[in-house]
Amino acid sequence: STDPQICIVGSGPAGFGVAQSILKHHPTAKVDMFEQSPVPYGLIRRGVSPDHQDVKNCIHGYERTAVLPGFSFYGNIEVGSALSLVELQAAYHAVVLCTGAQEERKLGIPRENLRNIFTSLQFVGWYNGDTNHQDVNVDVGGRTAVIVGHGNVALDCARMLLKPTHMFKNTDISSEAYNKLMKSEIKKVYLIGRRGPLQMACTRKELAEITDLEGVVTQVDTNVFTPAVNQAINNKDLKRRKQHRLVKYLMKVANVENKYISKEFEIKYLRSPHSITTNDDVTIAGINFNINKLEGDNVYEPLVTSSGELEHISCDLLISCIGYTNKLFDPNIPYKGGKMVHDNGRIKPAQSPGLYASGWCRDGPLGVLADTSNSSTQTSTSVLNDIDDLITNKPSCRGYKDILPTLEEKNIDVITWHRWQTIDEHEVNEGRKVGKVREKLLSEESMIEVSK
C-alpha cells in the first residue's frame, strides 16, 4: 500500500495535535499512536489540576480525532523497551516523537532523600492518580510546607494545601489523596524562588486562585518591590505584559489585613536551596537557603549572586517544583540547551529521515497548550511536506502489520481505543456514584482488567 504510514509516540496534547493536523490534511494517511500507559492524554490527565476541569475540554477534540477511520491507538506499549525506535522506523514512513519532558529535576542538595520530600512530578502525580506515583507516602500532619519554585506547578501544589479540600470533592482528584488532604494540618505554605518578583514564571490567574481564597493571607516582603521593579511594571511592553500585570497584582494583594486568617501563604524571593536539615536523620525538619542578590542593569534578567548568608526555614513537608527535564529518549537524538536539535520538527541527524518530534520533548517543558499546538502544527506540516519522498524511499512500510509480530512475541496486552473507552466509561460511572466527574483507576493492572 502507498498510503502514508505514520506513527506518533505519546498521546498528550503534542501527539493528538500532530494526529489531528495530519488527518485533516491527508485523508488517506494511517496514523498509529503508541502510548506507554494504558490510558491516553498525557499531562492533560496526569498534570492538569483537578480544579481546572475546563482546561481538559481539549479532550473532546482528541476524542473526535480518535474515532476517525485513519486513526488507531495502541496503549500499554513502551517505546524504548517493548518496541525500539529502530523497529518503528522500519515499519513506518514517519515516526513523530511526542514523549514530553518526563524526567524530574532534583534540587541537588544534601539530605534530599529524607522522608516527606517530593518532586512536583511525585506530588502532582499522587493527587492526580498517576499510576507511577501512588506509592509516595505524603504526610500532611505537620504545620508547615515549603514549596520551592515560582511557576504554575508550584502554585498548583500550594493550592492543594491551602484551598479547602472539600472544594475538590466533585473533581477527578484521587480518592486516596482527597481523604488524606481532608485531614491536613498544614497551616502555612511557603513559596520560595531564587530570583525576584519580575522573574516569577507563574501567571496572575494561578496566583489569584490562591490569594482570592477566603481566610488565606498572602505575605510578601515588600523590599523586593524595588524602585527599578516599580518603574519597570509601568512600561507598556506587550511582551512583558504578563509579568507587569502579575507584579502589580501581587503588590495589591500582599499583606492585606485579614480578620479571619486560617492559613498563611508566604512568597519568598532571592533564596536558593542549600541543604535539608533533620533532627532524627529520617524526617525533614527544615531547609537552609542561600540568600541571593540580584545585580546588573537588566531588571528582567538580572545576575543572581549569593550573598554568602544562609536562612533556615523549618518545615514538615517539602515539594520541589523546579521543572522537568527532557528524558533522553535515544542517545542518538541530539539535544542542545535542553531542546532537540531540529528543523521545523525534523530531527537531525540527516541519516535517519522520517524522524520528527513535537511538544515538550522537542522544545523543553515550557509554555501552555497554545504553544504545543503551534509546535504540532509546525511538525505535521513538515511531515506532510516530506511524506511523498518518504513513501518513495521506503515503499515496503506496512505500519502496524510490521510491528504486530514483535508485540505478540513479547506477549504485550495492547490497549486499543475501544478498550480505553471501556476504562473511560468505568471511571466516569464510578465517579458518578460518588458525585465526582471521574474516579481514576490507580494501577495499570486495574485498568487492563477493567478493559477486558
Next chain:
Amino acid sequence: MSHRSFSVFRKIFSEFSKLPLRGVAIKQQTAYTHKSELLASLQQVKTFHTTPIVAKDKITINLIDRKGEKHTTSANIDDTILDVVLDNELNFESFGVCEGTVSCSTCHVIFEDGVYSLLEEPLMDEMDMLDLACGLTETSRLGCQVYLTKEMDNCTVTLPREITDARDV
C-alpha cells in the same frame, strides 16, 4: 443595559427557558457535568456553541486563517467570533480547544484598530489568557469573548500566523 450584561442576562435566561442551546461551554460554567451527555450532544450536532441559537440579524465577517486565506462569512449579531468559526465549519486548526471557557488562548484573534476600539474592555480572565497568547498585539482578543454587533459588519478578523520558521535549529 450594556451589550455584555445583556449577553450574560440572555445566557442565564436561556438556561431556564430551554431555548435551543446547542452547546456546552458557557463562560465560567460547563453545562454538562458528565461526558456521556456531552458526547451524546456532540453526536447530534458535532460541535458546540457558546450562545443560544435564535434567529438574528446577520452581518458579514471576514476571517483570515493562519495561512493567510480569507473566509467571508455570514454571522449572527450577538454571537461570538468562536461561534462564527464553528457555525461556518471553518475547522481552523487548534482553535477554541477549551470550548469558550476562557481556559486557553487558542481562539486568539486580531482586530482592525477601528473595530477594536468599539469593543468593550476585556475582563480580567480574558486578559490573563491573552497574556499567554502567541503573537500578542495591541488589538488582540479572545474570539470566545467578543460578541458581534451591527457596527462590526464587514470587519476583518485575523488569526495569528502559523509559525513556520525553524526555532532554535
